[in-house]
Amino acid sequence: xxxxxxxxxxxxxxVAKETASSTAHKALTSPWASIVAxxxxxxxxVPTAGLLITSFRxxxxxxxxxxxxxxxxxxxxxxxxxxxxxGPTALSTYFVNSIVITLPAVIIPVCIATMAAYAxxxxxxxxxxxxxxxxxxxxxxxIQVTMIPLLxxxxxxxxxxxxxxxxxxxxxxxxxxxxxxxLAIYLLHNFMSQIPGELIESARVDGAGHVQxxxxxxLPLMAPAIAAFGIFQFLWVWxxxxxxxxxxxxxxxxxxxxxxxxxxxxxRGQDWFLLSAxxxxxxxxxxxxxxxxxxxxVRGLLAGSVKG
Amino acid sequence: xxxxxxxxxxxxxxGLFFGVVAVILLLTQRLRSRRGELIQSAAxxxxxxxxxxxxxxxxxxxTIYQSFRNAAGNEFVGLDNYQTxxxxxxxxxxxxxxxxWVVVVPLASTAIGLIYAVLIDRxxxxxxxxxxxxxxxxxxxxxxxxIWKFVYDYRQTSDAQIGIANAFLKALGFDTYRxxxxxxxxxxxxxxxxxxxxxxxxxxxxxxxxxAIPDDIVEAARLDGASGLxxxxxxxxxxxxxxxxxxxxxxxxxxxxxxxxxxTTTGGNFDTSVLAYQFYVESFRSFNQxxxxxxxxxxxxxxxxxxxxxxxQMRKLEAR
Numbered sequence: 001x002x003x004x005x006x007x008x009x010x011x012x013x014x015v016a017k018e019t020a021s022s023t024a025h026k027a028l029t030s031p032w033a034s035i036v037a038x039x040x041x042x043x044x045x046v047p048t049a050g051l052l053i054t055s056f057r058x059x060x061x062x063x064x065x066x067x068x069x070x071x072x073x074x075x076x077x078x079x080x081x082x083x084x085x086x087g088p089t090a091l092s093t094y095f096v097n098s099i100v101i102t103l104p105a106v107i108i109p110v111c112i113a114t115m116a117a118y119a120x121x122x123x124x125x126x127x128x129x130x131x132x133x134x135x136x137x138x139x140x141x142x143i144q145v146t147m148i149p150l151l152x153x154x155x156x157x158x159x160x161x162x163x164x165x166x167x168x169x170x171x172x173x174x175x176x177x178x179x180x181x182x183l184a185i186y187l188l189h190n191f192m193s194q195i196p197g198e199l200i201e202s203a204r205v206d207g208a209g210h211v212q213x214x215x216x217x218x219l220p221l222m223a224p225a226i227a228a229f230g231i232f233q234f235l236w237v238w239x240x241x242x243x244x245x246x247x248x249x250x251x252x253x254x255x256x257x258x259x260x261x262x263x264x265x266x267x268r269g270q271d272w273f274l275l276s277a278x279x280x281x282x283x284x285x286x287x288x289x290x291x292x293x294x295x296x297x298v299r300g301l302l303a304g305s306v307k308g
Numbered sequence: 309x310x311x312x313x314x315x316x317x318x319x320x321x322x323g324l325f326f327g328v329v330a331v332i333l334l335l336t337q338r339l340r341s342r343r344g345e346l347i348q349s350a351a352x353x354x355x356x357x358x359x360x361x362x363x364x365x366x367x368x369x370x371t372i373y374q375s376f377r378n379a380a381g382n383e384f385v386g387l388d389n390y391q392t393x394x395x396x397x398x399x400x401x402x403x404x405x406x407x408x409w410v411v412v413v414p415l416a417s418t419a420i421g422l423i424y425a426v427l428i429d430r431x432x433x434x435x436x437x438x439x440x441x442x443x444x445x446x447x448x449x450x451x452x453x454x455i456w457k458f459v460y461d462y463r464q465t466s467d468a469q470i471g472i473a474n475a476f477l478k479a480l481g482f483d484t485y486r487x488x489x490x491x492x493x494x495x496x497x498x499x500x501x502x503x504x505x506x507x508x509x510x511x512x513x514x515x516x517x518x519x520a521i522p523d524d525i526v527e528a529a530r531l532d533g534a535s536g537l538x539x540x541x542x543x544x545x546x547x548x549x550x551x552x553x554x555x556x557x558x559x560x561x562x563x564x565x566x567x568x569x570x571x572t573t574t575g576g577n578f579d580t581s582v583l584a585y586q587f588y589v590e591s592f593r594s595f596n597q598x599x600x601x602x603x604x605x606x607x608x609x610x611x612x613x614x615x616x617x618x619x620x621q622m623r624k625l626e627a628r
Contacts, residue, residue, distance in 0.1 A: 037427040037437070040420060044441045044504065047455045050472055054458065066470050096311045100318045108325050112356050115329075119352035123345070131357060138364050140615040142565050144587050144604040146367035148374065148597060153362070166317045167309045173321060178363030181356055210348055211337035239448030241568045246592060253309050258450045258568075265454055265572045272458060272470070279454045283447055290446035294439075 055276035080277035098256040105176035105237045113184030121192040139182040168254045171247040191225040228296045257282040375601035389602035406583040414559040416503045421510025442508035449568035456501045460487035510555045517551035550625045557618035
């Protein structure tokens, strides 16, 4: 920069503002490149939009004309939602199940993992490093590998079936909690070990024990990281099908929305008035969570993506 | 159980859990001696370690053991189950399908995610444009499958179409097509669903990493007279290589384990089954425990090297 006038931008500073992507972007901003972007955007939204519109159309219209005809002859109804929630498909029951499954299956592993991560990061005990590496390594176990033995273990302990404590929910809560632990411990440990050691040391010199340090210093500092993992785990549990099918056994008492929808797709695959409304009943909660907490979710995304 | 009872059970479970944790913390918080600190550490670590041992380690070892036993799990059969996987024609088809999924989904999702990330970078509506592609990530695979099943819906050519894909074909003058039934392309149309879900993930990660490329590198290349496309190939791609690898491997792992799409759309019929779905069928439908276990172990063996590679790349990425 040679000029003293702050308003006159030198050529260099203008050029430096251009980054690799913007240059590439410019090079690709021929008309057809914009077309590509628009086509991708359309392909990614039209399927969802189509089903959403369909879910508000009368049953006879859905089967006799495409949803795009709505723009020439608009006709809407809420009957489909009334049907799926209160009719024989009884999605409201499964909606409740989804909530009852998800809350403990997020809260419990997050708590256990936060405590374990603290111990691995800041407490001294024999075998600490070995244990941590072992927990970390167990991330590679796909949940499929654990399912049959875990299920027979639950049967032996009497945790399955409607007569079991908690009406059979404990198998699902426990399974989700267990499967979440290795990743949660690893992630939270990464965050915790970044906190300066002097902070912990000075607290200890002042006479604070580990429990005080954990609850008064660590938890507030860890809140964003815990939120990031919590949202990730929430979406994972809410959207899960495999764990619900295997450990819920298809019972209407404990099965979540995903299990019911998958079943409907098989048995009533052509009843689009049910399937479209049903799909959006199951989508609305994760979409709200996602849209309102996107910031945290994106942060946890990369780290969390190898789970299960 | 009524709705109220379910919520009561849920609150009991959460309350019970917090009660136990609170008791543990209260009992151990006064301990200051060397031995006391050990007990304290145990209180923090043991719940997690015990759950992992009982719920992951023991079941994994048991499954490996069961994979060498017969359908009922009461007789040792050596490598028979594995031999079946690699010789039975239906199962070979499953393996081929799985291979196609694991190759096509990561490559296509990453390519689309990358192109889109570059195209909309610094565009006026960047945030909004990103959200459009990213939204499917929040949707369950079951939901995504239903959305696409409706796109693929088949009616005879002469009838009014309700699936937009066939309406499109008809408008262009072609016959309508059974997207989910006609082999071998139906697998490809299922794969499209997974690409649709995963591209948003690729786009988000790659977009962040493109924005992190230092300006001075680009500046130097531009002064040397590099064109836009050259910049993209010789600066952008090498700079985001670690992220590209992480994205590719991550999507492969997810794809290998996903069974929801196949189950919701075709139920594994019409030659569309994949490893993760076949595991579910053998274990919980056909009750062939040995074969199911062997399929699970196979997923394990296939996933292991990718995860190890993925984690190593990720640590490199974090270290930068």
